[in-house]
Amino acid sequence: MSEIAEKVKAIIIDKLGVEESEVTPEASFTNDLGADSLDTVELIMEFEKEFNVSIPDDQAENIATVGQAISYLEEHAK
Amino acid sequence: MELKRVVVTGLGALTPLGNNVAEYWNGLANGVSGAAPITRFDASKFKTQFACEVKGYDPEKYFDRKEARKMDLFSQFAMVVAEEAVQDAKLIDSNVDPDRVGVIWGSGIGGLRTFQEECVNFANGDGTPRFNPFFIPKMIADISAGHISIKYGFRGPNFVTVSACASATNAIIDSFNYIRLGMADVVVTGGSEAAVTEAGIGGFNALKALSERNDSPESASRPFDKDRDGFVLGEGAGALILEEYEHAKARGAKIYAEVIGGGMSADAYHITAPHPEGLGALNVMKNVLRDANIKPEEVDYINVHGTSTPLGDISEVKAIQTVFGDHAYKLNISSTKSMTGHLLGAAGAIEAIAAIMAIKNSLVPPTINHFTDDESFDAGLNFTFNKAQEREVKVALSNTFGFGGHNTSVLFRQFID
Numbered sequence: 001m002s003e004i005a006e007k008v009k010a011i012i013i014d015k016l017g018v019e020e021s022e023v024t025p026e027a028s029f030t031n032d033l034g035a036d037s038l039d040t041v042e043l044i045m046e047f048e049k050e051f052n053v054s055i056p057d058d059q060a061e062n063i064a065t066v067g068q069a070i071s072y073l074e075e076h077a078k
Numbered sequence: 079m080e081l082k083r084v085v086v087t088g089l090g091a092l093t094p095l096g097n098n099v100a101e102y103w104n105g106l107a108n109g110v111s112g113a114a115p116i117t118r119f120d121a122s123k124f125k126t127q128f129a130c131e132v133k134g135y136d137p138e139k140y141f142d143r144k145e146a147r148k149m150d151l152f153s154q155f156a157m158v159v160a161e162e163a164v165q166d167a168k169l170i171d172s173n174v175d176p177d178r179v180g181v182i183w184g185s186g187i188g189g190l191r192t193f194q195e196e197c198v199n200f201a202n203g204d205g206t207p208r209f210n211p212f213f214i215p216k217m218i219a220d221i222s223a224g225h226i227s228i229k230y231g232f233r234g235p236n237f238v239t240v241s242a243c244a245s246a247t248n249a250i251i252d253s254f255n256y257i258r259l260g261m262a263d264v265v266v267t268g269g270s271e272a273a274v275t276e277a278g279i280g281g282f283n284a285l286k287a288l289s290e291r292n293d294s295p296e297s298a299s300r301p302f303d304k305d306r307d308g309f310v311l312g313e314g315a316g317a318l319i320l321e322e323y324e325h326a327k328a329r330g331a332k333i334y335a336e337v338i339g340g341g342m343s344a345d346a347y348h349i350t351a352p353h354p355e356g357l358g359a360l361n362v363m364k365n366v367l368r369d370a371n372i373k374p375e376e377v378d379y380i381n382v383h384g385t386s387t388p389l390g391d392i393s394e395v396k397a398i399q400t401v402f403g404d405h406a407y408k409l410n411i412s413s414t415k416s417m418t419g420h421l422l423g424a425a426g427a428i429e430a431i432a433a434i435m436a437i438k439n440s441l442v443p444p445t446i447n448h449f450t451d452d453e454s455f456d457a458g459l460n461f462t463f464n465k466a467q468e469r470e471v472k473v474a475l476s477n478t479f480g481f482g483g484h485n486t487s488v489l490f491r492q493f494i495d
Contacts, residue, residue, distance in 0.1 A: 017142055017143045049208065
């Protein structure tokens with residue numbers, strides 16, 4: 001697993017208070033990991049801070065699963 | 079319309095003296111001070127370096143990590159005491175309709191630490207607004223009542239009163255009024271505060287409101303003592319379950335005491351200084367006696383606001399002597415802030431509990447830290463100095479006054495069917 005993927009998973013485990021085993025690439029933040037809309041906003045902000053990127057709202061809407069977050073950040077992280 | 083009777087059927091406390099009602103009362107009865115050096119932040123550069131903090135509080139004992147992270151400490155405190163009180167009153171009961179249960183809470187400030195942290199983060203950044211989505215819902219004072227209602231599904235009247243140090247007493251009076259008017263069967267009321275932060279201590283220091291007796295924190299809160307030099311900031315929470323009497327009786331609830339009156343007034347004088355003649359304090363005590371329709375002579379004990387400030391203590395005692403006349407000499411008067419410090423918006427809640435427990439236990443908790451008499455006070459008054467006094471307390475009055483000139487009083491009576 002990439003370093004980015006490791007960091008993304010760590011943020012999700014911390015912010016959503018879930019077990020590492022639940023954080024699979026297919027896991028949806030809202031449907032599988034118990035996030036509400038505010039949690040999702042917070043996650044995006046944490047990704048922006050950790051990876052020093054700015055994620056526009058229209059792109060943030062497409063980040064709904066662990067895998068989508070990892071691939072977006074692998075592509076855009078500086 | 080005929081007003082309904084209102085009784086107290088549950089209590090909860092998280093205080094500098096103990097983390098439940100039994101521990102809190104034990105501390106009060108034994109004259110224990112809750113003051114100690116500040117642990118919540120490095121206070122070495124502050125004029126005041128001590129406070130009455132809640133001790134041994136571990137959020138993970140009460141919340142999962144994700145839940146705790148979304149609540150400022152003042153809301154966590156609210157949830158902890160509400161749980162103790164709800165369990166104590168056995169409110170999760172098929173005979174209680176959750177649509178008729180309200181939550182009316184009090185907090186003077188709300189999420190001060192959250193506000194401070196978010197502003198510091200922004201100030202340290204490059205100007206890009208990276209505010210946490212939980213910033214506002216963690217900070218706002220009313221969220222405490224929201225959290226309690228969400229946890230239990232209580233869907234009756236729900237809000238928070240804000241009147242600085244009178245907040246919780248305003249919440250108790252509102253709850254009393256809604257129930258006696260028939261607008262709710264039960265209300266979870268009380269207050270919580272968690273302002274022992276850099277902004278809280280620094281702000282009150284700037285007002286010259288806090289004691290600066292850093293060499294002896296435990297003796298710093300000394301209401302009515304000649305050498306008192308300000309209040310000691312406290313933190314924590316208290317909860318009371320108020321319930322319509324017939325409702326409580328029908329479900330066999332235990333009854334601590336009856337709420338018989340609420341009084342409110344304003345000083346209309348100064349933003350922080352009390353009226354020098356205690357005009358607002360005088361009016362609020364007249365109002366509460368009139369509301370309860372009792373004579374001054376029926377009151378046994380006054381749990382005073384008594385914060386240990388030079389001016390406030392004097393004006394409150396003047397008001398007591400005017401309202402109670404010769405009966406003032408027969409009263410027990412005490413300031414439990416000498417032990418707990420000043421919990422601001424939660425003060426009215428934990429002091430109401432002190433008054434109720436005094437009724438229940440026939441014991442008046444003391445005003446500790448009395449060393450030197452102050453000739454400003456009539457030597458014939460009984461301030462219950464230094465040691466609790468046994469006494470049958472049939473009626474107890476609790477006063478709380480807030481910055482802004484808000485005055486509130488509530489009366490509790492021994493319950494007689």
